Amino acid sequence: MAKLHFYYGVMASSKSALLCINAYNLRRTDNKFEVIKPSIDNRDSTSKIVSRIGLSTDARALPNLDNYKPKRGTQFILIDEVQFFSPSDIDKLVQIADHSKITIICYGLVVDSNGNMFPASKRLFEANAEKHEIETVCEMPGCVNSANNHLRFDAKGNVIRGGSQVEVGASQYKSVCRQHFNSIYYGNPNFNLLAYIRDTKRRQK
Ligand SMILES: [Zn+2]
Incomplete structure (x- = not known):
């Protein structure tokens, strides 16, 4: 075999x-x-x-x-x-x-x-x-957990929930850890990626 x-x-x-x-x-x-x-x-x-x-x-x-x-x-x-x-x-x-x-x-x-x-x-x-x-780290700014999930965003940075499994390359994806996936996908209906990145950068200054 x-x-x-x-x-x-x-x-x-x-x-x-x-x-x-x-x-x-x-x-x-x-x-x-x-x-x-x-x-x-x-x-x-x-x-x-x-x-x-x-x-x-x-x-x-x-x-x-x-x-x-x-x-x-x-x-x-x-x-x-x-x-x-x-x-x-x-x-x-x-x-x-x-x-x-x-x-x-x-x-x-x-x-x-x-x-x-x-x-x-x-x-x-x-x-x-x-x-x-193949391990890699969560793509949310500042997170060091290992990534096992994906979040899909439209051009305006809003989470796309549902939809086809076979969409390739058309949207923006982030590879994220379980915690970030659950807190954003289920816990935060108004989450916006662009605003989140902007706020994180502002905090880091
Ligand atoms: Zn994370």
Whole structure:
């Protein structure tokens, strides 16, 4: 049985950068690997994964894994933004891992901006994928807690509650700790990000 890994972390926790570094090392050591991403994510070009810090690697964008078959000799499959696939796509990956020698390494988010788990990420937990948390600090000014949630804001800095799980790049997201998520999402209907940042800066002067 081959390994199925899940590297998870919030947005901007350098998941895509980590994937690019892994791809670079696999290429350097002559391993045969494939890089896949859901075609729903077109933050950049559809045939590339581009990390926020500028690392990039070629990828195949697929709408789902229904007809996916790794090429002969593939040793590793790297998957970016795995949360945008479906639970049945994850089942397909489990099948590949359990019936071949291919190591599968998934990168993605666990929780959306309403505090709910993405179905594909949930399926990875259910399937007992080997989990690796990529930790990063809460993005609210002055907070040093580790981030595990997201808040989504409109252009005016107001919290967007509800809405689609698959909105990519259209709104402004902040990766926040549990405390900040609960106090803002549930506890403060009038919270405004721009005013909050302005006030924090004023206090720091
Ligand atoms: Zn915080």
